[in-house]
Amino acid sequence: MKHLLGVDELSREELERILERAESFAEVGRRDIKKVPTLRGRTIVNLFYEASTRTLSSFELAAKRLSADVVSVKSAGSSVDKGESLKDTVATLSAYDPAAIVIRSPHAGAAQLVANWTEASVINAGDGKHEHPTQALLDVFTLRHRLDSLENTSIWIVGDVLHSRVARSCLLAFQKMGARVTLCGPPTLIPRGIEALGCEVSYDLDGLGGADVVYALRMQRERMGESFVPSLREYAARYQIDSRRLGPRQLLMHPGPVNRGVELAPEVIDSPQSLITSQVESGLVVRMAILYELLTGSDRPRADRGPAPADTPTIGQPA
Amino acid sequence: MTVSADGASGVAGAPRLVSRPGAPANLIVRAARLFDPRTGLDVTRDLVIRDGEIAELAEPGGAPEIEGAEAVDGEGLLALPAFVDPHVHLRIPGQEHKEDLETGTRSAAAGGYCAVIAMANTSPPVDSAAVLGSVRERAEREASIPIGFVANVTREMVGTELTEMAELRDAGAIGFSDDGLPIANARVLRRALQYQRLAGGLIALHEEDPDLSAGGVMHEGEVSAALGMAGVPSVSESTMIARDCSLALYEDAPIHVQHLSARASVEEVARAKAAGVRITCEATPHHLTLTDEAVRSLDARFKMNPPLRSEDDRQALIDGLRDGTIDCVATDHAPHAAEEKEVPFEEAAWGVTGLETAFAALYTDLVLPGVLPLEILVARMTCGGEPFGIDAPRLEVGAAANITLIDPELSWTVGEEGYESRSYNNCFADRELTGRVLMTVAAGQVAFRQRSFALGVAS
Numbered sequence: 001m002k003h004l005l006g007v008d009e010l011s012r013e014e015l016e017r018i019l020e021r022a023e024s025f026a027e028v029g030r031r032d033i034k035k036v037p038t039l040r041g042r043t044i045v046n047l048f049y050e051a052s053t054r055t056l057s058s059f060e061l062a063a064k065r066l067s068a069d070v071v072s073v074k075s076a077g078s079s080v081d082k083g084e085s086l087k088d089t090v091a092t093l094s095a096y097d098p099a100a101i102v103i104r105s106p107h108a109g110a111a112q113l114v115a116n117w118t119e120a121s122v123i124n125a126g127d128g129k130h131e132h133p134t135q136a137l138l139d140v141f142t143l144r145h146r147l148d149s150l151e152n153t154s155i156w157i158v159g160d161v162l163h164s165r166v167a168r169s170c171l172l173a174f175q176k177m178g179a180r181v182t183l184c185g186p187p188t189l190i191p192r193g194i195e196a197l198g199c200e201v202s203y204d205l206d207g208l209g210g211a212d213v214v215y216a217l218r219m220q221r222e223r224m225g226e227s228f229v230p231s232l233r234e235y236a237a238r239y240q241i242d243s244r245r246l247g248p249r250q251l252l253m254h255p256g257p258v259n260r261g262v263e264l265a266p267e268v269i270d271s272p273q274s275l276i277t278s279q280v281e282s283g284l285v286v287r288m289a290i291l292y293e294l295l296t297g298s299d300r301p302r303a304d305r306g307p308a309p310a311d312t313p314t315i316g317q318p319a
Numbered sequence: 320m321t322v323s324a325d326g327a328s329g330v331a332g333a334p335r336l337v338s339r340p341g342a343p344a345n346l347i348v349r350a351a352r353l354f355d356p357r358t359g360l361d362v363t364r365d366l367v368i369r370d371g372e373i374a375e376l377a378e379p380g381g382a383p384e385i386e387g388a389e390a391v392d393g394e395g396l397l398a399l400p401a402f403v404d405p406h407v408h409l410r411i412p413g414q415e416h417k418e419d420l421e422t423g424t425r426s427a428a429a430g431g432y433c434a435v436i437a438m439a440n441t442s443p444p445v446d447s448a449a450v451l452g453s454v455r456e457r458a459e460r461e462a463s464i465p466i467g468f469v470a471n472v473t474r475e476m477v478g479t480e481l482t483e484m485a486e487l488r489d490a491g492a493i494g495f496s497d498d499g500l501p502i503a504n505a506r507v508l509r510r511a512l513q514y515q516r517l518a519g520g521l522i523a524l525h526e527e528d529p530d531l532s533a534g535g536v537m538h539e540g541e542v543s544a545a546l547g548m549a550g551v552p553s554v555s556e557s558t559m560i561a562r563d564c565s566l567a568l569y570e571d572a573p574i575h576v577q578h579l580s581a582r583a584s585v586e587e588v589a590r591a592k593a594a595g596v597r598i599t600c601e602a603t604p605h606h607l608t609l610t611d612e613a614v615r616s617l618d619a620r621f622k623m624n625p626p627l628r629s630e631d632d633r634q635a636l637i638d639g640l641r642d643g644t645i646d647c648v649a650t651d652h653a654p655h656a657a658e659e660k661e662v663p664f665e666e667a668a669w670g671v672t673g674l675e676t677a678f679a680a681l682y683t684d685l686v687l688p689g690v691l692p693l694e695i696l697v698a699r700m701t702c703g704g705e706p707f708g709i710d711a712p713r714l715e716v717g718a719a720a721n722i723t724l725i726d727p728e729l730s731w732t733v734g735e736e737g738y739e740s741r742s743y744n745n746c747f748a749d750r751e752l753t754g755r756v757l758m759t760v761a762a763g764q765v766a767f768r769q770r771s772f773a774l775g776v777a778s
Binding site: 085086087105107108109110112113127128129130131164165168191192193194196197 | 539540541542543544545546547548550552617658661662663664665666
C-alpha cells in the first residue's frame with residue numbers, strides 16, 4: 001500500500017492487517033515510554049484545509065509516537081482563497097521530501113489529486129463529503145474490541161448522511177467486515193441512489209431495536225437554513241438517540257464533536273454503552289498503524305533521490 | 320455556405336457568418352466515397368472543386384486536369400458535407416487564455432466543421448452592438464471557417480433586462496442566447512419571445528432551474544451518492560424545458576433548446592413537438608457516449624454543465640437523435656486552461672472541448688457498433704445551422720465547397736499529437752478512436768489539412 005485514499009479501494013485483508021498492527025501499538029501505549037523509533041528521520045506533513053481537533057491532534061501525536069518529524073500546515077480558507085493552488089502547495093511541501101502527506105480538504109478527490117502530484121505517501125484525512133477512511137478504520141477497531149467480529153451484526157447509521165463523509169467510509173468499512181448497514185435519517189438528508197451501495201434505508205427509528213450498534217452522526221446547525229429539516233426541535237424529536245430508544249445491549253458510537261441534546265441525549269453520551277471516548281483512543285493507535293503500514297510496510301525501499309521525474313510539478317510551471 | 324432568405328442578412332445588410340477572406344480552393348479528390356444523406360448520394364467519384372465551388376462529380380479517373388490544382392488520393396476515404404456546430408465557446412472577448420477565434424476555428428476545421436455558432440457568455444458578454452461588432456471584425460481577420468455570433472438575450476447576461484435585440488440583429492447577430500446561464504425569470508423570457516417578432520433571430524436556451532441545481536456539480540444519482548458530491552437532478556433541466564415550451568406555444572415563438580442531457584428532457588421535447596411547439600434541440604457527443612460512471616475517476620475533465628447523466632438518459636438521447644426528436648449534434652466546445660481543471664472536481668471549471676473529437680467519438684461509439692446509421696449521424700452533424708437559418712452543406716455541383724474528408728478506418732489516440740484548440744480539457748483524451756478528419760474545405764477554402772496527409776499537385 002502506497003496511499004490510503006479511501007475505504008472503497010481497501011481489501012478486507014488490508015483492513016485486517018492495519019487493525020492487527022494497531023493492536024500491537026495499543027500495547028506500546030500501555031508502556032511507560034510510549035515512543036518507538038520506527039520513523040526516526042522521516043518527515044510527515046499534515047495539510048489541513050478544514051478545522052479539525054481530533055483528527056489533526058491524533059495524526060500529530062501518532063507521528064510523534066513513531067519518532068517522525070511533523071509539520072502541520074493549517075489553512076482556514078481554501079487554497080484558492082489564498083491564491084496558491086493545491087498543486088503548487090503540494091509542490092512546495094514536497095520539496096521537504098516528506099515520507100507522507102496527510103490531507104484534509106473540503107473537496108472530494110483532493111487526496112487523490114495530491115497523490116498524483118507527489119512522491120510521498122498520501123493519507124486522506126477527509127475529502128469533502130466523500131471519504132474519511134481513518135475514521136472508519138478506527139471505528140471498526142473500536143467495535144472489534146467489544147464485538148470480536150462484525151460478521152452479521154446490524155449497524156444503524158443515523159442522521160445527516162447526505163453531508164457526511166464518515167457515513168460513506170463507515171458504510172463501506174462495516175460492510176467489508178461483514179456487517180449489515182442501515183442508513184437512517186430524514187428523506188432530505190439521505191442521498192438519492194445510496195441504496196446502490198447495498199445498504200438499507202429507513203426514514204424512522206422504528207426498527208432501531210434490531211440494531212447491535214447505533215452510530216449517530218453530527219447534525220450541523222447550518223443545515224436548518226437550507227430547509228433540509230424544519231427545526232432542530234423536530235429533528236431531535238424524530239431522530240435523537242436517548243435512553244428510551246437505545247436498548248441496554250446496544251452499543252453507541254459518534255464521530256464527534258457531539259451536539260449534546262440534538263443527535264444524542266446527554267444521558268446516553270456518558271452511558272456504559274457509549275464507545276465515544278474509546279473511539280478517540282483508537283484513533284491514535286490506528287493512525288500509528290496506518291503510518292507504519294504505508295511508510296515501512298511491504299519493504300518499500302527508499303530510492304536514492306535522483307533527478308525529479310518529468311511529471312513532477314514545479315512551481316509556476318504547468319506540469 | 321448559403322444562408323436562407325430570412326437569415327441572409329440583417330436590415331443593415333450585415334452577413335450573419337463571418338470569416339477571413341482567402342484564396343478559393345482548386346482541388347481534385349480522386350476516387351473518394353461521396354456520401355450525402357440529404358441528397359441520397361453514396362458513390363465513388365472524383366470530386367472536383369474549382370474556385371471554391373463543387374464543379375464536377377466525375378467517374379473515378381475521369382476528372383479533368385485543372386492547372387495548378389491540388390490532387391489528393393481519396394481512395395478508401397469518405398467525403399462528407401462538412402459539419403455545422405450550433406454551439407461553441409470561442410472565449411472572445413476576454414478569455415484568450417482558453418481559446419481565441421484562430422485556435423477555435425482551427426480546432427473546428429480539424430474536426431470537420433465548416434461553420435460554427437459562437438456563444439455570448441464572454442467577458443464582457445456580447446450584449447451590445449459594439450461588442451458584437453468587435454468580435455465580428457476579429458473574425459474577419461482570424462477565423463479560418465465562418466462563425467455566426469449569437470448575442471445575449473439579457474443585458475450583462477444577468478437575466479433581468481432585454482438587450483437591444485433589434486439593433487443586435489441588424490449588426491449581424493445570428494440569434495440570441497444567454498447560454499452558460501438559464502433565463503430563470505419566466506417573465507423576462509416571455510418578453511424576449513414577444514420582442515423576437517420584431518427583432519427576428521432564434522433564441523437558444525440553456526435549460527436549468529437554478530434553484531433545483533444549486534450547489535450541484537454532477538448528475539444526481541447513484542454515483543453522486545457514492546462520491547458524496549452534490550447532485551444536479553435531471554428535473555432541473557426537464558421542468559425548465561416544460562416551462563419554456565409552454566411559453567413558446569403561447570407566444571407562437573420558435574425556440575432552440577441547447578444540450579439536452581436527460582430522458583425526461585427528450586420526452587418533454589417530443590411532447591412539445593407533437594403539440595405544435597416550434598422547437599428544435601441539440602445533444603452533445605459527450606452526453607451521447609459517456610455517463611456519470613466516468614465521474615467516479617473524480618477527473619475534472621468529466622465536469623460539464625449539464626452533467627453526464629445515467630445510462631438510461633444516454634439511451635434516450637440516442638433514441639431521440641435517431642428518431643429526429645433531437646435535431647442536431649452540438650459540441651458545446653468549452654475550452655478551459657489547465658489550471659482551471661487541475662483542481663478538485665468540485666472547484667473545477669465547467670465544460671469540455673469537443674470540436675476535434677465529435678465525429679470520431681460518435682462514429683466509434685455509435686456508428687461502428689451499429690447503434691446509429693452513418694447517414695443519421697452525418698445528417699445531424701451537418702444541420703446544426705438550420706434552426707438559425709443556415710442551410711446544411713450539400714455535395715452537389717454548383718454548391719460552395721463545404722467538405723470534410725475522413726479516413727473511416729484510421730484509429731488514433733486522442734491528444735497524442737496535441738490539439739488545435741488552445742485548451743486540452745477533452746473528455747476523450749487518451750482514448751483510441753476510429754475515424755479521422757484529414758482535410759476540411761469550408762466556404763470554398765481549404766481550412767484544415769492533417770499534417771501527415773500526403774498531397775500531390777496535378778500534373
